[in-house]
Amino acid sequence: MISAMLFAGGSGTRMGASADVPKQFLEIEGKSIIIRTMEHFENHPLVDKIVVACKADWIDELKKQIKHFGITKVEDIVPGGANGFESIHNGVVRVAEYSKDDDIILICDGVRPMLSEELIDNCIKYTKKYETAVPVTPSIDSLLYSEDGDTCNKSYKRSSMYITQAPQGYTMKKILWAHEEAEKRGILNPVSSSELMIELGESVHLYQGERNNIKVTTPEDMHTLRSYFYYERYRTFAKEVMKYGF
Template structure:
């Protein structure tokens, strides 16, 4: 089976919104999270979805899932105090429900423009190699921060750099047991699942994703999302 664990546990502080977390902000009457969930709901190879939500918003999320007919959601679990802990909660529920001999796709609830082709490629590469990390080319110069305030550190050739995105896909047993090991060892500051898995010796494989697969973190990201959605709708209207 292929199980999507959708992480929607953020509070959206950088969105400067006081009423709702960013995953529940609406675009044309539909919350960002629902746009994300629909892409996995409508993918024929996705069997189940486990949603990780802010504990205080679980009932709200459940009502949205019912309203918009997201039938593949098998469980909604509360997030933790960190992103790593929240993802573990989702993986633990998936492991309890479905066992370890499955593929899990870990995805941000605020990446609503994930496309069918990327999901398919992630599943295919994970079947062959054991994992798949969605990436896009680095389009800006990347350098390290120097210990001296304001001084530029080492500059990298961006042609040899990639930006990690989502979904990040693994065999469920592998990623779940790696998270358990991290908990036992008190290691709670991994950047993401790819960082955690590489730390424990896993060789990681990349999948080239769509450049539109943005993460909505700031108000600018939200406006970009709206522009892309509007452009796609306009193209459909004129038959392109």
């Protein structure tokens, strides 16, 4: 059993999104970002079920959109938590209710609408082999470390730095252990599941991510996303023009 667990419980403060519309519900070319993200798992032949941790007062809206766009793999929608980790936890617990230890969970933010089938393929493949699979891209920028944001006396070797992406894959046994340990040790808000694993002393297996697999976080990301889908629509139109000769 392979399940995708999407977490979309936030409101998008870094996006500067309207207080009335969380960023995952902003529309691109007639579809919300969360639906576009979900469709990649809906259409993937190896993904069996989808569980979504959603901002509680938007669950009814998400249900309407799932029905409207014909998403059939959604097993359940659970309320999100006070932060990203709590939302992930709620989703993981729900997936665990119908999963076995060696089943796979693909944990993904609900704001990655440019996922590829190959990326999901690789996540599944490496999770089966290593129990963990985290997509990364090499850092193309130099990195400096600062405690106060004003001064710096430490830098990092760029060739050793990587940017994490999603989906991140785990066996259910592995991720449930991590969440149980987090509770025991008082780890309340790790940035991601991979960082939780590392904080617990575990290693995670890295695989090659994709630079266009953007997480929609800032207004600049929205501009990039809109440009991409506008280009795709224009390219489709141009193909039709060439096909019919008008």
